Amino acid sequence: MIDSHCHLDPGVYGGDEGVDAAIARARAAGVSRMLTVGSGYGFESAHRAVAVARRHADVRCAVGLHPHDASEYTDARFAELLALAAAPEVLALGEMGLDFHYDKSPRDQQRAVFRAQLRAARAARLPVIIHDRESAGETLAILDDEAAWEGGVLYHCYTGDRAQMAAIVARGGYISLPGIVTFKSATEMHAVAREVPGDRLLVETDAPFLTPVPYRGKKNEPAYVTYTLAEIARLRGEDPAALDAQTTANTARFFRW
Numbered sequence: 001m002i003d004s005h006c007h008l009d010p011g012v013y014g015g016d017e018g019v020d021a022a023i024a025r026a027r028a029a030g031v032s033r034m035l036t037v038g039s040g041y042g043f044e045s046a047h048r049a050v051a052v053a054r055r056h057a058d059v060r061c062a063v064g065l066h067p068h069d070a071s072e073y074t075d076a077r078f079a080e081l082l083a084l085a086a087a088p089e090v091l092a093l094g095e096m097g098l099d100f101h102y103d104k105s106p107r108d109q110q111r112a113v114f115r116a117q118l119r120a121a122r123a124a125r126l127p128v129i130i131h132d133r134e135s136a137g138e139t140l141a142i143l144d145d146e147a148a149w150e151g152g153v154l155y156h157c158y159t160g161d162r163a164q165m166a167a168i169v170a171r172g173g174y175i176s177l178p179g180i181v182t183f184k185s186a187t188e189m190h191a192v193a194r195e196v197p198g199d200r201l202l203v204e205t206d207a208p209f210l211t212p213v214p215y216r217g218k219k220n221e222p223a224y225v226t227y228t229l230a231e232i233a234r235l236r237g238e239d240p241a242a243l244d245a246q247t248t249a250n251t252a253r254f255f256r257w
């Protein structure tokens with residue numbers, strides 16, 4: 001099993017020791033690989049993600065500028081990020097995109113930083129991990145406008161509806177579902193989980209947040225992706241081991257891992 005999206009940030013897990021302990025618990029739970037995302041915890045989180053991946057052969061990473069941090073953008077920092085992305089441990093750029101729910105950075109800045117990263121990903125031949133919250137279709141429109149789909153597009157922590165899921169899949173994109181799918185109230189996500197084509201589905205924790213049942217309310221960690229996968233298998237009426245094999249193969253294919 002692969003946790004396709006977690007934030008194994010030492011600042012969240014009590015230093016390197018805490019991160020290594022969370023990785024050990026994931027291995028014990030049957031999670032064989034983890035993608036830690038160095039984006040969204042300040043600009044320096046990209047450096048920390050690469051450092052964790054360098055310590056563990058079964059951890060790889062992505063680096064990027066989260067829409068929350070778009071106002072931190074400078075040309076020098078962007079150059080630094082792209083130099084970091086050339087490391088063999090980096091399998092994707094992101095997470096990147098638009099977040100009009102929190103609006104932590106001005107929207108024009110979010111758009112510009114998103115587009116710059118899409119162009120950089122194309123030049124570096126890396127797939128992209130998308131964060132989209134309440135952008136009313138604008139994220140999809142920018143991906144179209146930048147001809148991003150061919151390079152590989154993954155909507156992480158997908159919370160949109162079935163119509164948008166179908167639009168993403170039709171363009172060749174992938175969908176990653178988080179622990180929210182275990183919440184009784186998440187009826188549209190349940191429908192997405194049932195209907196998304198099996199060859200486009202990934203699973204993730206987005207740890208340290210969005211902890212699945214039965215650990216809801218506690219700090220999330222990669223070991224808990226097992227509960228998310230089990231619930232999706234139940235919703236789809238599929239054998240968990242078969243769904244695990246398929247989502248693991250999808251993740252490996254998407255990240256060329």
Ligand code: NI
Nearest residue numbers: 037040095206
């Ligand atoms: Ni994330």
